[in-house]
Amino acid sequence: MKRMRRRLGQAALEAGLIVFAILTALGVDEYWETREERALAETAIERIAAEVLANRSDLLDSRESNLTLMADLASAITSLEAGEGPGLSGVNYEVSLLGDDAWQTAQVTGAVHFMDFDQVGRISMVYRVQQLYLDRQAPIVDDVANLGSGELADSFSALRRGISITLALECDLVVEYDTLLAELVPEVAVHGEASADCR
Numbered sequence: 001m002k003r004m005r006r007r008l009g010q011a012a013l014e015a016g017l018i019v020f021a022i023l024t025a026l027g028v029d030e031y032w033e034t035r036e037e038r039a040l041a042e043t044a045i046e047r048i049a050a051e052v053l054a055n056r057s058d059l060l061d062s063r064e065s066n067l068t069l070m071a072d073l074a075s076a077i078t079s080l081e082a083g084e085g086p087g088l089s090g091v092n093y094e095v096s097l098l099g100d101d102a103w104q105t106a107q108v109t110g111a112v113h114f115m116d117f118d119q120v121g122r123i124s125m126v127y128r129v130q131q132l133y134l135d136r137q138a139p140i141v142d143d144v145a146n147l148g149s150g151e152l153a154d155s156f157s158a159l160r161r162g163i164s165i166t167l168a169l170e171c172d173l174v175v176e177y178d179t180l181l182a183e184l185v186p187e188v189a190v191h192g193e194a195s196a197d198c199r
Contacts, residue, residue: 044111047102055098056177062094080153
């Protein structure tokens with residue numbers, strides 16, 4: 001009987017050690033998995049921030065050219081209404097090709113599952129506003145391509161209205177970019193650098 005008790009005690013000790021070893025292994029595995037998930041999310045955030053910063057720069061670069069085009073179109077319309085020639089050598093609308101590769105990659109790799117829920121919502125909203133802006137550029141490109149057909153003053157006016165809408169969207173998008181960048185990477189915050197006409 002004593003022997004059996006000792007064997008049962010020994011078996012219980014061995015079973016306890018096995019359970020302890022399994023739980024320890026699971027805990028270590030969970031730790032490494034959580035660490036990898038956190039690293040994936042951090043990498044995604046860094047790349048999204050870099051992409052948003054590059055998009056912002058591209059947007060502001062094209063904005064200056066398009067503001068000049070707006071002024072040139074206004075002068076051309078005034079000249080045409082006065083019975084003169086348009087005085088415009090060409091119409092060059094500068095398209096902003098804004099990227100979303102980092103955001104798409106974060107979604108495909110599942111990194112968004114390990115990011116803060118509210119942060120994912122804000123990032124998603126910024127990219128939706130960006131897509132709205134990109135979609136709004138297509139009709140302007142069509143208007144520029146079709147400038148020779150129809151009354152020139154009317155075509156210039158329609159083009160000006162379209163560009164005016166995109167310029168307003170640009171301002172909204174720059175503000176969204178700035179807000180997101182301040183949250184994601186405060187040390188790279190770019191507040192106050194936007195065109196004065198956006199404020």
